[in-house]
Amino acid sequence: MxxxxxxxxxxxxxxxxxxxxxxxxxxxxxxxxxxxxxxxxxxxxxxxxxxxxxxxxxxxxxxxxxxxxxxxxxxxxxxxxxxxxxxxxxxxxxxxxxxxxxxxxxxxxxxxxxxxxxxxxxxxxxxxxxxxxxxxxxxxxxxxxxxxxxxxxxxxxxxxxxxxxxxxxxxxxxxxxxxxxxxxxxxxxxxxxxxxxxxxxxxxxxxSWREWFKQRWRWGHGFALWFKHNYKELLRATIRDPKIILIPAFFFYPSLTAFLVTAFLPENRMLAGLFLILFLMVSRIRFLVPLLFATYFSIAFVKGVVASTVSLALSSLVYFLLARRLGYDFNPLTFVVYFYFYSPLWLLIILVSLIRVILLKKTEIKDWPTSCPE
CATH class of the missing domain: 3.90.550.10 (Spore Coat Polysaccharide Biosynthesis Protein SpsA; Chain A)
Incomplete structure (x- = not known):
């Protein structure tokens, strides 16, 4: 050496x-x-x-x-x-x-x-x-x-x-x-x-997807267990410097941006007003109930599509620019699959892991030792 x-x-x-x-x-x-x-x-x-x-x-x-x-x-x-x-x-x-x-x-x-x-x-x-x-x-x-x-x-x-x-x-x-x-x-x-x-x-x-799931199940529970042990210190660190959480959240789970866009997306006043009028009329005209629900879901659907499209465009642009800066490839079609399918699935595993570890107290992972063997 x-x-x-x-x-x-x-x-x-x-x-x-x-x-x-x-x-x-x-x-x-x-x-x-x-x-x-x-x-x-x-x-x-x-x-x-x-x-x-x-x-x-x-x-x-x-x-x-x-x-x-x-x-x-x-x-x-x-x-x-x-x-x-x-x-x-x-x-x-x-x-x-x-x-x-x-x-x-x-x-x-x-x-x-x-x-x-x-x-x-x-x-x-x-x-x-x-x-x-x-x-x-x-x-x-x-x-x-x-x-x-x-x-x-x-x-x-x-x-x-x-x-x-x-x-x-x-x-x-x-x-x-x-x-x-x-x-x-x-x-x-x-x-x-x-x-x-x-x-x-x-x-x-x-x-294979089976091996991927086993790996991510372990990673998800590993994160949840770490979070359980360190959430107080993590909260203090986040208050001092919010970007330590915001940056990883955006790039690890880009589909999260759709929820943020939805939260800040202004309501369509005309559709919202129509929904309110139908809501007031339902108490007197029962056959308008299906129309009420159709209107409600139409508003939610339009808002969701707009939020999703804006989020995908924003994430794609940022990923493309930074991936290019670091010498990575970027394929728009693959990223669409990643954004709409892969990222939400991975996020779901994280959420399930947090529930299992923190609420259900299940901390053991099959075939993964975390305590000293006898």
């Missing part, structure tokens, strides 16, 4: 890593860093990959699923680097030289650095997931520019100073969304954040 770099790259994998072999092939080419793979309940294919690169990397194997946070915290004792880089096993580098240049030119003032992530577009699902990561990138880029801090972090590929990571207590092991827990603690302590768009990490989307 280079004296100048002193970088430790930690790669967590559970069972199989979709890109583990490719990632290790890339990382093992350089002497600027050490590589440590943490494997929970690895499959035979994963073991074969580890054995193939065993002379160039370190690896830690657990027969039981410890969980990502606990596994990475445990692996820290085997890491010698002053800078820690975490990369998930379903990711790979677009270009190894990008990471090498980042290491050689590392700015010591930087404390947490998020890397640009790009989804491989292989089918409709992956094209929709692509916009999730466009949203992540925009939010983190804006947060870094406007405040040099960020309350959220997509922890699948990022770097952090070791002393900062240790001061923050490592990944919180009682959280499902360990990256969110780490990032929010860093935000409240004023840790400096940067979005590094010159290091591009590519990843695979879930292989």
């Amino acid at each position: 280079s004296e100048a770099g002193k970088i430790s790259i930690l790669v967590p994998v559970y069972r199989d890593g979709a890109c583990l072999g490719k990632l290790l092939g890339q990382l093992s080419e350089s002497r600027l860093w050490e590589v440590i793979v943490v494997a929970d309940s690895p499959s035979s294919e994963t073991l074969e990959v580890l054995e193939k690169y065993g002379k160039k990397i370190k690896y830690i194997i657990s027969d039981r699923r410890l969980g990502k946070a606990r596994s990475l915290n445990k692996a820290l004792r085997y890491a010698s680097g002053k800078i820690l880089v975490f990369i998930d096993a379903d990711h790979y580098l677009e270009n190894t030289k990008q990471l090498e240049d980042f290491v050689k030119q590392f700015d010591r003032k930087q404390e947490i650095i998020d890397f640009k992530k790009v989804v491989d577009k292989e089918n409709l699902l992956s094209r929709l997931v692509y916009y999730d990561y466009v949203g992540f990138a925009i939010v983190n880029w804006l947060s870094a520019k406007l405040a040099s801090r960020c309350i959220g972090l997509n922890g699948s590929a990022f770097a952090i100073k070791r002393n900062v990571f240790e001061d923050l207590g490592g990944f919180p092991e009682n959280e499902i969304s360990e990256d969110l827990g780490l990032a929010f603690k860093a935000y409240t302590r004023g840790v400096k954040f940067k979005f590094e768009e010159k290091v591009v990490v590519r990843l695979k989307a879930p292989s």
Whole structure:
């Protein structure tokens, strides 16, 4: 490992890593860093990959699923680097030289650095997931520019100073969304954040809608559990700086803008007046009841269509401009599907998760440990 770099790259994998072999092939080419793979309940294919690169990397194997946070915290004792880089096993580098240049030119003032992530577009699902990561990138880029801090972090590929990571207590092991827990603690302590768009990490989307739902169900409950533990501090932070919530809300769930537009859209006075007249007449002329309801739903429908159209146009324009600035593609037709179908579905999962965790007290997720195994 280079004296100048002193970088430790930690790669967590559970069972199989979709890109583990490719990632290790890339990382093992350089002497600027050490590589440590943490494997929970690895499959035979994963073991074969580890054995193939065993002379160039370190690896830690657990027969039981410890969980990502606990596994990475445990692996820290085997890491010698002053800078820690975490990369998930379903990711790979677009270009190894990008990471090498980042290491050689590392700015010591930087404390947490998020890397640009790009989804491989292989089918409709992956094209929709692509916009999730466009949203992540925009939010983190804006947060870094406007405040040099960020309350959220997509922890699948990022770097952090070791002393900062240790001061923050490592990944919180009682959280499902360990990256969110780490990032929010860093935000409240004023840790400096940067979005590094010159290091591009590519990843695979879930292989099916079923796998996507399982992932988002876990993410949704992870967010809800984190919210339950941190809502007071989050409220105080939002009062001090509202943009820490408004920016993520717009870019993670753009369909929310339709509700805001609807709330501020002025009523059509003629239709509203007609509705009021019919309402007063209903008490005397019963057959006007269907007309009353038809008028009511017509008003609601027209208002909804206008709000939806304005919201879609606004979101598309903003996404297009910022995606282009950060080097992402933008397909208007795919974004329409994302806006009207994908984003509301993802938002619904979040809302259901909040209800389950906060109101129904259901905090356990199948096959996802958040407490120490016996």
